[in-house]
Amino acid sequence: MNSAASPMRPIDRYFASYSGDHQNVTNQHIHIVAVPLILWSVVALLWCIPVPGTLTKTGVWAALTMFAAWMFYYRLSRPLGLGMLAVFFFCGCVCRLVESRFGVSTLLGSAVAVFVLAWIAQFIGHKIEGRKPSFLTDLVYLLIGPAWVLSKLYRHLGWKY
Numbered sequence: 001m002n003s004a005a006s007p008m009r010p011i012d013r014y015f016a017s018y019s020g021d022h023q024n025v026t027n028q029h030i031h032i033v034a035v036p037l038i039l040w041s042v043v044a045l046l047w048c049i050p051v052p053g054t055l056t057k058t059g060v061w062a063a064l065t066m067f068a069a070w071m072f073y074y075r076l077s078r079p080l081g082l083g084m085l086a087v088f089f090f091c092g093c094v095c096r097l098v099e100s101r102f103g104v105s106t107l108l109g110s111a112v113a114v115f116v117l118a119w120i121a122q123f124i125g126h127k128i129e130g131r132k133p134s135f136l137t138d139l140v141y142l143l144i145g146p147a148w149v150l151s152k153l154y155r156h157l158g159w160k161y
Contacts, residue, residue, distance in 0.1 A: 011076040011161070014144045015151060021126075021134045022148075030125035032152065035145045036087075037118040043091040044111035048104050058104055062092065073147055080161045083150050 008016075022028050046062035066088040074081025098107045126133050134141035154161045 009077070011080065011147070014076070014140070015148055018134050018141060018144050018148050021131045022129065023131075024125075024129040027125035027129040030121050030128075031145065032149055034118040034121040034125070035149045037114050038122070039087070039146045040091045040094065041111045041115035041118065043088070044095050044098075044107055045115065047092075047095040047099070048108040048111065058099060059092070059095065062095065066092065069143060072143055076147070077161050079154070079159065080147050080150060083154065083161075084147065087146065087150065 022031060043062045043066060046065050047059050049061045050057050051060045070081060070085055070088060073084040095107060098110065122133065134144070151161045
């Protein structure tokens with residue numbers, strides 16, 4: 001019986017390319033920590049942008065952006081899309097918690113600090129790797145990084161993505 005090879009899914013192509021720029025184990029470990037921190041910090045930065053004239057003064061821009069990103073992930077892979085939905089929910093809960101307990105200015109300051117430190121770590125990882133970050137060739141890789149980290153967790157748990 002001659003079976004045709006199934007075509008490679010777009011998510012697999014993205015991951016193959018992204019993985020090619022992340023072969024060094026130290027760089028991979030840095031990314032496993034720094035990418036989720038960057039994701040949270042971006043959500044938090046967007047969270048802090050107020051929306052005048054609404055009942056909800058903060059969080060709207062973060063919610064809209066997370067929804068758009070979630071649609072991108074879900075289209076590429078339903079299991080990863082559902083996982084990213086959980087990640088986004090967690091990010092939103094952390095933002096709401098920090099804002100309600102410490103105020104929006106603390107959330108903003110924390111987000112800026114985490115963003116800067118995590119990006120410094122990323123660039124150190126790429127210096128160790130000896131390769132430039134994937135997003136410098138295509139900005140879509142800014143979205144692929146979080147899904148790549150999540151896919152590593154899925155593989156560790158024996159789940160399919």
